[in-house]
Each structure stands twice: as C-alpha cells, then as structure tokens.
Amino acid sequence: MEDSDELLLPVWRANLVLLTREVGAATRLARMMTFSASYLKLMLSGQREFSEEFVRGVEAVTGLPNRWMNVPHTEHDIPPNAREAIDNEQPLARFRGTAHPVRKKTVLRPEPIFGQPAPARRVEDETLDAEAHRRHAYFRKVRDLALQDVRRFERHLSHAPVELSSMRAKVEEVIAAADLYDPIQADLAGRLEQIEKHRELLLRHVERLQALLGQLGDGD
Secondary structure, three states, X not given: OOHHHHHHHHHHHHHHHHHOOOOOHHHHHHHHOOOOHHHHHHHHOOOOOOOHHHHHHHHHHHOOOOOHHHOOOOHHHOOHHHHHHHHXXXXXXXXXXXOOOOOOOOOOOOOOHHHOOOOOOOHHHHHHHHHHHHHHHHHHHHHHHHHHHHHHHHHHHHXXXXXXXXXXXXXXXXXXXXXXXXXXXXXXXXXXXXXXXXXXXXXXXXXXXXXXXXXXXOOO
C-alpha cells in the first residue's frame, strides 16, 4: 500500500463505518459495489485493508462529492442524496474496480548486466495476457447480469404485488364465513402457513446466492 493510502486509511474506514451505521446499510452498500457483504464487513472491522480506487468508487456509486472520504465527518455531514442512494440501494454509477490495495513497489530492481537492454517481452506472453483480460471482462459482464436478475427477483419477493398479510386475512375471512369441514379448514390454514415459511426460506436462498455471486472474481 502506498504511504499516502496508509495515512488516509483510518479516515476512509471511519467514514465507511459512518455511511453504513444504519441496520442493513452495509449489505446494501456491498451490493451496490458488487462486493460480498462479508468482505465489506471485514473492511469495516479493520481486518482488511482497501485501496483508494475502492474509496473513489464508493463516492461515485453513492453520489458523494469527490474526495469527501478523505476528510473526517459526522453523521450530519452525509449528503441527503448519498443517504437516499444507500437506503434505496440505487447506485448512481457502476463500480468495476477492486478493493485490494496496491502494494509498495520494490526499491531494489534488477538492472540489465553491463547496460544491455532488457529482453523484449515474448509475443506469446502478451497474447495470453490479452486473452486472460478478455475472459475476465466477459466473466464480470455475465456475473453482473446474473446479479441484476437475482436482485430483481429478491425485490419481487420482498415487495410482492399482493401483501402476504392481506392475502392471509382474506383467506381467513373465507374460512370464518364458510361452513367448512374441519379437514378442509385445516388444509387451507396449513397452506397459508407453508406459503409464509417457504417465502422466508426462498428469500434466504436468494440472499445467499447474491453473496456468492458477489464474491466470484473479486478475490474475496
């Protein structure tokens, strides 16, 4: 990590903690940055360092002013548009970078003997690098598309066109108004209960799927 990054890291982390203080904000911001929530929480707790590239990405995604993260702030300093973006999980930009800090360059470097020029890089190596970059870019593209669909599905489950409580109340009205045999009444009540249980289970599976997809390709 560069010296300047090391000096600013405590300020960055404090502001990141400030932005994610509300319940669920860390998870929402992680998804906005296409990172796993568990990895972001390691950053918040000081168990993982992170780069200026990631910090600038947070500013862009949330709509914070440029270099806002470089100065200590209080909760009252958070701009309303940034708070709204995190609360509603509506990124204002797309982050395609990495959180991993850039390590310091080695001071001692091998020099060509007797002033001879360094050997030219092999064409095969450059071709392999270009192919690896192309494959990684394609992977990130298809992963992001998959994450978009998973998130839309989660929002559909969380905010269904018909509220589950409303549907349950209406079915219970039918049960109360109808002269039903006990087995039929129990079957209706049981179906409602199973729908609620399976919806909660499905939501947990979808949230875990998002976390796993977010981890892929980011080294976290």
